[in-house]
Amino acid sequence: MDAARLDLAGRRVLVAGLGLSGRAATQALTARDAAVTTLDARSEQADLHDDSAVDLGATDLVIASPGWSPASPVLAAAAARGVPVWSEVELAWRLRADRADRAGRGTAGAAAGPAPWLAITGTNGKTTTVGMLASILTAAGLAAPAVGNVGTPVVEAAVDPELDVLAVELSSFQLHFTHTMAAHAAVVLNVAPDHLDWHGSLAAYTAAKARIYERVTVACVYGARDPLVERLVREADVADGARAVGTTSGAPAAGQIGLVDGVIADRAFHAPPDDPARQRSAAELGTLADLAHLAGPDGRVAPHVVADALAAAALARAHGVPAAAVREGLRAYRPGAHRTQLVATVDGVAYVDDSKATNAHAAAAALGGVAAGTAVWIAGGLAKGNRFEDLVADRVDRLRAVVLIGTDQRPWHEALARHAPAIPVVTIDPADTGTVMSRAVTAARRLARPGDTVLLAPACASMDQFTSYAHRGTAFVDAVGGLGLPAGA
Numbered sequence: 001m002d003a004a005r006l007d008l009a010g011r012r013v014l015v016a017g018l019g020l021s022g023r024a025a026t027q028a029l030t031a032r033d034a035a036v037t038t039l040d041a042r043s044e045q046a047d048l049h050d051d052s053a054v055d056l057g058a059t060d061l062v063i064a065s066p067g068w069s070p071a072s073p074v075l076a077a078a079a080a081r082g083v084p085v086w087s088e089v090e091l092a093w094r095l096r097a098d099r100a101d102r103a104g105r106g107t108a109g110a111a112a113g114p115a116p117w118l119a120i121t122g123t124n125g126k127t128t129t130v131g132m133l134a135s136i137l138t139a140a141g142l143a144a145p146a147v148g149n150v151g152t153p154v155v156e157a158a159v160d161p162e163l164d165v166l167a168v169e170l171s172s173f174q175l176h177f178t179h180t181m182a183a184h185a186a187v188v189l190n191v192a193p194d195h196l197d198w199h200g201s202l203a204a205y206t207a208a209k210a211r212i213y214e215r216v217t218v219a220c221v222y223g224a225r226d227p228l229v230e231r232l233v234r235e236a237d238v239a240d241g242a243r244a245v246g247t248t249s250g251a252p253a254a255g256q257i258g259l260v261d262g263v264i265a266d267r268a269f270h271a272p273p274d275d276p277a278r279q280r281s282a283a284e285l286g287t288l289a290d291l292a293h294l295a296g297p298d299g300r301v302a303p304h305v306v307a308d309a310l311a312a313a314a315l316a317r318a319h320g321v322p323a324a325a326v327r328e329g330l331r332a333y334r335p336g337a338h339r340t341q342l343v344a345t346v347d348g349v350a351y352v353d354d355s356k357a358t359n360a361h362a363a364a365a366a367l368g369g370v371a372a373g374t375a376v377w378i379a380g381g382l383a384k385g386n387r388f389e390d391l392v393a394d395r396v397d398r399l400r401a402v403v404l405i406g407t408d409q410r411p412w413h414e415a416l417a418r419h420a421p422a423i424p425v426v427t428i429d430p431a432d433t434g435t436v437m438s439r440a441v442t443a444a445r446r447l448a449r450p451g452d453t454v455l456l457a458p459a460c461a462s463m464d465q466f467t468s469y470a471h472r473g474t475a476f477v478d479a480v481g482g483l484g485l486p487a488g489a
């Protein structure tokens with residue numbers, strides 16, 4: 001297939017998977033007169049329900065939904081035959097529509113051509129960062145939705161001529177089959193072991209994340225104290241003139257964005273490159289006080305939240321957003337549910353829902369926001385073959401007690417016995433799935449003391465006992481509500 005012209009009329013396209021992105025891809029392809037066949041064993045709406053029914057000899061292109069790994073028989077067979085395999089994100093990039101005349105709308109609204117993409121990936125923090133970024137862009141007067149892994153399929157936004165710029169959250173699954181995307185600016189927030197069952201190795205997972213930097217046109221943003229991600233930036237094949245822009249929780253060097261006495265200072269985009277005062281000046285983008293509404297139960301804004309805000313600010317500034325919009329956008333941002341959300345305070349104990357912490361890296365960040373010795377930690381779930389020794393060893397100082405849920409409890413007991421033998425552990429019998437969270441919250445209440453935090457940060461997937469991390473978080477909120485105070489109070 002000629003990728004440059006992408007004439008889809010009559011092209012025979014197999015869409016593998018009819019989830020949200022698969023349905024959006026099907027709609028976009030059909031609207032362009034492609035001959036679409038859909039494959040999904042779990043969907044009654046699919047044309048085919050078994051890989052053996054696929055005729056790859058009569059297929060010009062495969063669009064793979066995020067849940068389909070490269071090892072899936074139909075995708076492996078397509079690759080072996082030389083049939084292109086694209087993500088829905090790749091399709092979206094190829095189908096981008098030119099922006100309508102938006103003169104007078106925001107900082108870049110009148111620009112011609114397709115809406116630029118500001119792209120975000122990382123093991124953790126993607127959804128918070130993309131939400132902050134969209135809030136900043138909106139504060140600048142731009143039509144700029146958060147799309148991608150956050151919910152709205154990228155292809156729906158990419159073909160909308162009324163949008164000025166896209167804040168795009170991308171998972172490693174989506175990036176694996178994305179081949180030609182050239183983001184305006186991009187960031188890898190962090191890389192920690194996750195989804196290794198899908199990718200096969202940490203190296204393959206990291207390589208998928210690194211794709212976001214390829215062909216970047218303006219700025220590759222990275223944590224200045226993260227040598228792994230800095231290496232990904234250095235190795236990326238970017239457009240001429242693209243810059244590496246570091247973010248730091250300390251005072252920023254030239255070309256970085258960081259903090260000086262609680263002030264978010266921009267030393268990367270504050271002045272033209274030929275300005276002789278550039279090396280001696282900075283622009284104030286806001287202060288930590290602008291993030292105060294995101295503080296934890298102890299009144300502190302967690303370091304990972306600050307890091308996400310710095311990354312969002314850097315991406316927005318790469319697009320030319322004024323400093324005032326960064327401050328306004330950060331003030332206006334509100335996190336989604338189940339992300340370090342204070343549910344209630346009961347008898348002096350804070351109950352915090354971070355069900356979105358589905359891996360060890362995210363759980364470590366959540367525990368890092370709790371004062372030493374005050375966390376009653378509700379952990380566990382579907383371990384996916386992961387171990388938790390490093391997590392427990394690194395965060396044992398935060399723990400008052402642990403309440404274990406989930407079906408994969410053995411690796412937890414081994415890690416806790418080895419690295420936290422003095423910490424009380426209560427195991428919730430997984431047999432009765434329907435009451436597991438209410439029993440966990442009741443056990444946690446008995447263990448907690450005034451001033452403590454009962455923290456749901458499972459470090460595991462949820463599908464062993466819940467339909468999703470959202471279902472798990474909602475069960476926690478409901479259980480806290482059953483303690484005698486309305487949930488959310």
